[in-house]
Amino acid sequence: MVLLEVQGLTKRFGGLTAVNDVNFTVIERDMMGVIGPNGAGKTTLYNMVSGFLKPTKGRVFYKGENVTNLKPHELTFKGLVRTFQNNNLFQEMTVFKNVLVAHQHHSKDMLRRPLFASFAVWKKDRQNIEQKIMKILGYMGLTPFKNEMAKNLPHGLQRALGIAIASATDPELLLLDEPLTGMNPQEVITMTGLINGLREKGITIMVVEHNMKAIMKLCNRIVVLNFGKKIAEGSPMEIQNNKEVIEAYLGAEELR
Amino acid sequence: MTVESIVQIAINGVMLSLMYILVSLGLSYIFSMLRIITFAHGEIYMLGSYFTYIFAVQMGLNYFIALVLAIAVMFLIGMGLERVLWHPILDKHMPCLILSLGISLVLSGSVALILGEREKGIPTVFTGVINISGVVFSVERLVMVFASIVLIFGVLYFFRNHKLGQAMRAIALDPETAALQGIPVGRLQTVGFGIGCALAATAGGLMAPIFSIFPTMGLGVMVKAFIVVILGGLGSISGVIIGGFIIGFLDSFSLTLVGNIGNMFGFILFILVLLIRPKGIMGYEA
Amino acid sequence: MKHRIISGKIIAGVILLILAFLIPIFLDNPYYLHIIILAMVASVATLGVYLILQTGHLSLAQAVFMAIGAYSSTLLVVRVGLSFWLTLPLSGLIAAILGTLIGYPALKLKGAYFAILTFGLSEVTRLVLINSGSVTGGTGGIPGGISGIRAIPAPNPIAIPGLPVVEFISKGAYYYLSLLLLIITLVVIYIIDRSRKGDILKAIKQSESLAESVGIDVAKYKTLAFATACFFTGLDGAFFAHYIKCITPDDFGFWISIDYLIYAIIGGTGNVFGPVLGAIGLVILTNLSTILAQYHVIFYGAIIIFIVILLPEGLISLHPQKFRWICRRFKVIKVLTVSGLKNGVFRK
Numbered sequence: 001m002v003l004l005e006v007q008g009l010t011k012r013f014g015g016l017t018a019v020n021d022v023n024f025t026v027i028e029r030d031m032m033g034v035i036g037p038n039g040a041g042k043t044t045l046y047n048m049v050s051g052f053l054k055p056t057k058g059r060v061f062y063k064g065e066n067v068t069n070l071k072p073h074e075l076t077f078k079g080l081v082r083t084f085q086n087n088n089l090f091q092e093m094t095v096f097k098n099v100l101v102a103h104q105h106h107s108k109d110m111l112r113r114p115l116f117a118s119f120a121v122w123k124k125d126r127q128n129i130e131q132k133i134m135k136i137l138g139y140m141g142l143t144p145f146k147n148e149m150a151k152n153l154p155h156g157l158q159r160a161l162g163i164a165i166a167s168a169t170d171p172e173l174l175l176l177d178e179p180l181t182g183m184n185p186q187e188v189i190t191m192t193g194l195i196n197g198l199r200e201k202g203i204t205i206m207v208v209e210h211n212m213k214a215i216m217k218l219c220n221r222i223v224v225l226n227f228g229k230k231i232a233e234g235s236p237m238e239i240q241n242n243k244e245v246i247e248a249y250l251g252a253e254e255l256r
Numbered sequence: 257m258t259v260e261s262i263v264q265i266a267i268n269g270v271m272l273s274l275m276y277i278l279v280s281l282g283l284s285y286i287f288s289m290l291r292i293i294t295f296a297h298g299e300i301y302m303l304g305s306y307f308t309y310i311f312a313v314q315m316g317l318n319y320f321i322a323l324v325l326a327i328a329v330m331f332l333i334g335m336g337l338e339r340v341l342w343h344p345i346l347d348k349h350m351p352c353l354i355l356s357l358g359i360s361l362v363l364s365g366s367v368a369l370i371l372g373e374r375e376k377g378i379p380t381v382f383t384g385v386i387n388i389s390g391v392v393f394s395v396e397r398l399v400m401v402f403a404s405i406v407l408i409f410g411v412l413y414f415f416r417n418h419k420l421g422q423a424m425r426a427i428a429l430d431p432e433t434a435a436l437q438g439i440p441v442g443r444l445q446t447v448g449f450g451i452g453c454a455l456a457a458t459a460g461g462l463m464a465p466i467f468s469i470f471p472t473m474g475l476g477v478m479v480k481a482f483i484v485v486i487l488g489g490l491g492s493i494s495g496v497i498i499g500g501f502i503i504g505f506l507d508s509f510s511l512t513l514v515g516n517i518g519n520m521f522g523f524i525l526f527i528l529v530l531l532i533r534p535k536g537i538m539g540y541e542a
Numbered sequence: 543m544k545h546r547i548i549s550g551k552i553i554a555g556v557i558l559l560i561l562a563f564l565i566p567i568f569l570d571n572p573y574y575l576h577i578i579i580l581a582m583v584a585s586v587a588t589l590g591v592y593l594i595l596q597t598g599h600l601s602l603a604q605a606v607f608m609a610i611g612a613y614s615s616t617l618l619v620v621r622v623g624l625s626f627w628l629t630l631p632l633s634g635l636i637a638a639i640l641g642t643l644i645g646y647p648a649l650k651l652k653g654a655y656f657a658i659l660t661f662g663l664s665e666v667t668r669l670v671l672i673n674s675g676s677v678t679g680g681t682g683g684i685p686g687g688i689s690g691i692r693a694i695p696a697p698n699p700i701a702i703p704g705l706p707v708v709e710f711i712s713k714g715a716y717y718y719l720s721l722l723l724l725i726i727t728l729v730v731i732y733i734i735d736r737s738r739k740g741d742i743l744k745a746i747k748q749s750e751s752l753a754e755s756v757g758i759d760v761a762k763y764k765t766l767a768f769a770t771a772c773f774f775t776g777l778d779g780a781f782f783a784h785y786i787k788c789i790t791p792d793d794f795g796f797w798i799s800i801d802y803l804i805y806a807i808i809g810g811t812g813n814v815f816g817p818v819l820g821a822i823g824l825v826i827l828t829n830l831s832t833i834l835a836q837y838h839v840i841f842y843g844a845i846i847i848f849i850v851i852l853l854p855e856g857l858i859s860l861h862p863q864k865f866r867w868i869c870r871r872f873k874v875i876k877v878l879t880v881s882g883l884k885n886g887v888f889r890k
Contacts, residue, residue, distance in 0.1 A: 050755070052751065052754075071754070071759070071761075072751075072754040072755050073754050073755075073756075073757045073758055073759050073760070076755060076756060076757040077757055081755060081756075082755055083755075084751065084752065084755075088749055088751060088752045089749065089752065090744070090745050090748045090749060090752065090753075091748055091749075092744070092748055093744070093745075093748070097741075100741075101741055101742070101745050101753075101756065102756035102757075104738065104741075165752070165756060166755070166756075168756070169756050169757055293654035295657075341847065341851070344851070345850070345851070349653060349654075350598070350600070350653060351850045351854060353600060353653065353654055353657065354600075354807055354846060354850050355846070355847060355850040355851070357800075357803075357804075357843075357846060358842075358843045358844070358845075358846030358847040358849075358850060359843065359847060360843070361804075361839050361840065361842050361843025361846065362840055362843035362844055362847065363843075364839060365837065365839030365840030365841075365842075365843055366840055368839065369837060369840060479658075479661060479662075479665070482658045483662075486655065486658070517669055519665070519669070520665070520666060520669045523662045523665050523666050524666065526659075526662050527659060527662050527663070527666070530648075530651060530655060530658075530659050530662075531647045531648070531659075534650075534651060534655065
């Protein structure tokens, strides 16, 4: 099933065209990579798909529904969630709280609970919720840090927390924004494994990344952007051998 | 409406515009380089006036010397304030804002304390008028207009052509890359802040003989500066200039025609801009 | 952390509450009572500022909503003949509705822009009030000049069968009404703070984009918080008008809004009690000490600078450990300043 369809997506900032008529589809259980040199428009693309930026032209379809003008929180309800490039966390909250806040707001009926629900209901709810969150934390390797302030975490764990937060919203389509940036090789291996694991749990994933090795290993399809335009789309093999892509990156070594 | 009065309104418009531009440029540069908004900018303008007053009237120096001294002093004070107070917390958005509020209170309070709350003035430096085909131009205002234009061009030239100015623009564009290129970001930020303050103080000093001087004079001017910067677009120099002229002329017309209420129009325009097009005329940031 | 059933804080709170209720009985001096009432009025508005601060926005226009509450209630009582007890909640509602209308677009702006917008709002309101004498003053049965309204009637006496009639003549009745208003506001905002709604607001404050991405309707919650703050501020304004009995546009000017903000910052923005502490403390101090009243501008400014650098959570977060930490930081600042001057501010 086609989960995400992007048609003619364009974004102009004054005289600058950041994204120019981009089209692609993401099929369920895909791991779609989005690569391109710096400034190619990848983050702008993400911002448009996830509702943070209004496209100048073009449309976004999620599960067949036109979601182009929806706000990010509405998209999250529908199952489309993104992570952020810089460590965007609730810095003054504990790791546990970060995930808790995310978990409690992803579904509409969570919000229908009255402010003063009865204590017994509260208690059972709390246990369930706690378990769920500990599971998420455990999966991302954050369990020992659950009471640590987000701002005190080392970089690699902050990235992991970002993904934990996103996955706490029960996403169907997860847009990862440079999840491997700033990580040492060991962390890269761990994180790549985790991302694969998420896919195995049934989550469709898009990844913007600069780490070519990881992208080639993880993804089954790749979209290449340059100067806002899509210059190639295909399997990792096809992309690696695509002349235009190689030119854009000025260095075949990176692609191996 | 006589031709006379229209010309007067126009000249006042030019004068106000230039003053607003000077102050707003300072605000804009500070924002570009340090990414902070300062609510103390009006008080810097006020101090420019007061220091000019102190040097010119209390110490009896020549007005121009007093003006230059005042600008130099405010440049140094600005740098000092930035290094001691702002620099450690530059990355924290809200505390910087609140800090600037505190500084503004201390500055205006101190001046009220030390120099008293009564209005001061500098006697007209350039008396006389020029008569061009029946229209009367006050020499004082002409000099002020001329001096402002020269200074504004000077500052723009500095940022475009001088090595230091270019380095500062690099910092404004991308501080991290600038640092990687060996530019001493922290120190230049301090200098940039000083320049921003010097600009505001220049406006204060130039207007000192024309408007009256009192401790809370900075508030109104600062607000105008914000209106100009936001109208023109935060981060855009041409926007500041365009915005400055728009507000300057708007104010000149409304104040002459309806008195103090005329200030309201600037505010209304401002509220509309913030609600409808927050990035202003030329700006990129919303 | 729910180990103890009755913590020291709760005991202290109860004692304070009892003391608060007993004050008018022991304190006969109407002037002192007046000051305390003013302090409590300021506290409610300051709590409004606090609530808005919790969404990450700086409001410099609380006094505007005081004005809305004050003028609404006054006009409804004098022109329409409603009872104060009806106009009180109505004023709150009017303030809340206007708050929603203004807040929804305004809150889309970032912190500094929003602050400046609220400043513009203050100024426009002041100018509007000054110039609408025909509605808010002058002829038409409302005694008073162009810029103000005089002789605002007191609230109607409360006659609950079985209890003695409460008349609003002496300060005592006003004191308890204002105390009640403060307590209600405090309790509501405290509950919001500690509830999941409070978590949402904190999340919004720390990262709007992240909050939005986890499904929080940021615009809705910010507007709700703003409207709630305006509601209580409106109530406060209505009470203020009928207590003071004479209002002018200057009572609701920009400087008043700044005062509320200052009380919140100095008192502390970490929890609901900071703003109350700040407001009550500073209002009482500046009214009792003529020196402070004269130099309060510098005084406030200096404390704010001190707080931003050394005590970001405000005075309420002060306790012995913090004190030692502050002394250490102070030395660090001294060292930084000296080294800064020595090393390179003036070198290229």
